[in-house]
Amino acid sequence: MLLYAQDEVGQVTEELIAEVASRCGVTPLQVDEVVGYYTMLHRKPLGKFHIQVCTNIACMITGGQELYEHVCKKLGVGNRGITEDGLFSVEEVECMGSCSWAPAVQVNYDFHHYMTPEKLDALIDAIRQTRKAQ
């Protein structure tokens, strides 16, 4: 519920917490506990495209850490940072269950496997192109 709400609103706000709490019949504090626990719930706004780079073991040994550093440098932001145009944000995440196809990157809900810096560049550029065209 929180995830869907976050998708719609863009971030988890106090109002959102209050609304979810009243719909579920729990206290806002109990909703807040869930928000605090799960890292995919964000209290700050994210970019339109949220790039999540896994740096857990399988991804790390196949270049996840380099990928993460690369994308930070390319977009000029740090962990959970957001680009000035609000288009991208970057987050270093824990395992997302794609170890067999490591290193893995998730952009919003889309998985991208066997990622390389070049492929990631291409992906980001493609997104920018599409946005410009619109």
Added chain:
Amino acid sequence: MADLVTLTIDGRTVKAAPGTLVIDAAKQNGIEIPSFCYYEGLSLQAACRMCLVEIEKAPKLMVGCTTPVAEGMVVRTDSPAVRTARKMTLEFLLTNHPLDCPVCDKGGECELQDMVFRYGAGESRFAEMKHHVDEKQWSPVVFYDGPRCILCYRCVRVCNEGMGVGALGITNRGVTAEIAPNKGDHLECDECGACIDICPVGALTSGTYRYKTRPWEMEYDATICGHCSNGCKTTLGVRNGQIIRANNRDKSGVNGEFLCIKGRYGFDFVHSEERLQSPLKRVGDKFEEISWAEALATVAGKFKAIKERGGKFGVIGSNQTTNEENFYLRKFVREGLGAPNIDHRRTGDVGALLQALGGKQGALATVGDLYLTKAALVIGSDLSQQHPLLAYQLRANKRHHNAHLYVVAPGAVREDQYAFKSVRAAAGGELAALEGLRDSLKAEADLTILFGDSLQGEAVGKLVAFADSLGIPVKYVPLVDYSNSRGAFDMGVGPAEGGLDYNGIVSATDLDAVWVVGENPLKDKALGSTGAFVVVQDLFLTETAKRADIVLPSASAYEKNGTVTSVTGEVQKLKSGAKVMGAKPDLEIIGLIGKEMGLNLGLIWKSDKVFEEIRKTVKGYDLPLPILTTGGAAQASAAEVMSSEQRAASIQSSRDTLFTSGTLGRYSKMLQSVMESPGGLYRG
């Protein structure tokens, strides 16, 4: 009852009821399985891993706090594997713990300290930086030191389940996980401090006690809370005559470990700078301090002269003084002064109930009964605000036994959240509203009815008739406000035939002497008898004391011995702990006035002696001394103590909330300091 399960714990064959947890089965047989998060009466958490035990045929160590016993189970609580596991759990809990025991409030009575001492990890393999966050203040009462916290969830559960408030939660996870208050950076709650007392470590500390003393520097005196009528035992931590803290961690008394903000932190009125510490004499429109000898001689002289010339006395007793003091005062006034005008402030119609019951025994519920009753009906009271212990008992009963709670109240109350049925009825409309509940109530196995001041006189009779018509066993709690409201009534502090009642004494214009013992009748009224000689015994210079000719500084409940009777009629002993220079217990003051007057009442003013007399002469008070002297509670049996015309006095609850307490509350800085104060009733 189902057959007992037989199992082996540490080589001993033991029996336990099916469903018993291994940790409890061991405890029942004198074997300790250490734990932090497991807490009797609260939901299970299995968070701390301290209670790991070896169970044969189980592939790995099991948590004793959530594993139920099974037939033929073989448990080992002290095997090498278990000992290693405990050591590792403690080593793990200590990785981020600051080990600031020398300055920690909990030092000396900390469960983590004790566990490390007994089972402990003497060394740590953890060489990384500890994660530090600064201490936070959530209210004048509650402080939270994150690094000390071991995340056992006790505070979260006691607040959710025990108090029904749910003001605490846990946010984040892993090393950054910490307890969070409900309003972002502060708490909005009952400020009861249950979370602080239940904390096994020094993570939650109280504004009153923190950094004041060490636990072993205090003496402990278990006495009865002087604020409301619920009769909670509060154990005062006293150093050099000064109360430093109050709690009830040993679960003695009818309240177990329950206390509200008043019982736990509201004791500061005792050491208020505004306490009277010397008798005062009016000189013009000012007061002058005088000696006790002069004050007593003046009062005795005046009283004697007025008595001799056949003048009129008006005497008001107190809802907060002891049974002995009220008994002695009544005896003094009726026999010593021969005066009929004596009364106390009534806050609930106990008399009408006793009359309606007509001496029927076993019809008054105890605090313990509220936890066991199958159904309860609360009429005209915001129970969580006005009677926090009674509300706590009903909440626990609902949680543990799924008791049905019925509420008939004029506005939203906290009990609505878990009530079986809840209806709104304005004062006067309660009995009509009850008819709508008749069928449901009839289906209950038994019932306990708690009613407030909105039912009086005939209405109480009708309530009892309604309850009788249900055809099920019914018990009652007539709700009254103060620590000894019930006792003042039982001791017969009421007018003799033709005598003036409470309001009559205040408004009469022809009294020659007015004597007020621990009450504030002139709070918002002027005394009718403008020419009367007025004597007031009180802790503070109240509105009434300001009108006095002689003010005698009296001792608070925490400075004296004696007995009080709670709202449920349970009699318990006070034990003096605090000392305040200059003040005297009311019993001693009354006795000394009598001595100065040369009266012989045939009874010395020592609380034990007076209680002996009460046991002999007051109906329903022939109570077992062994229970009382060992700190227990004994319920006075239902006996009609005053005739109906004596009870005709006006009855009104003071409508105190969790954060107010009549005169005493006004002088408690702690109660005044919380943002919820003074609060209000019927807000849900």
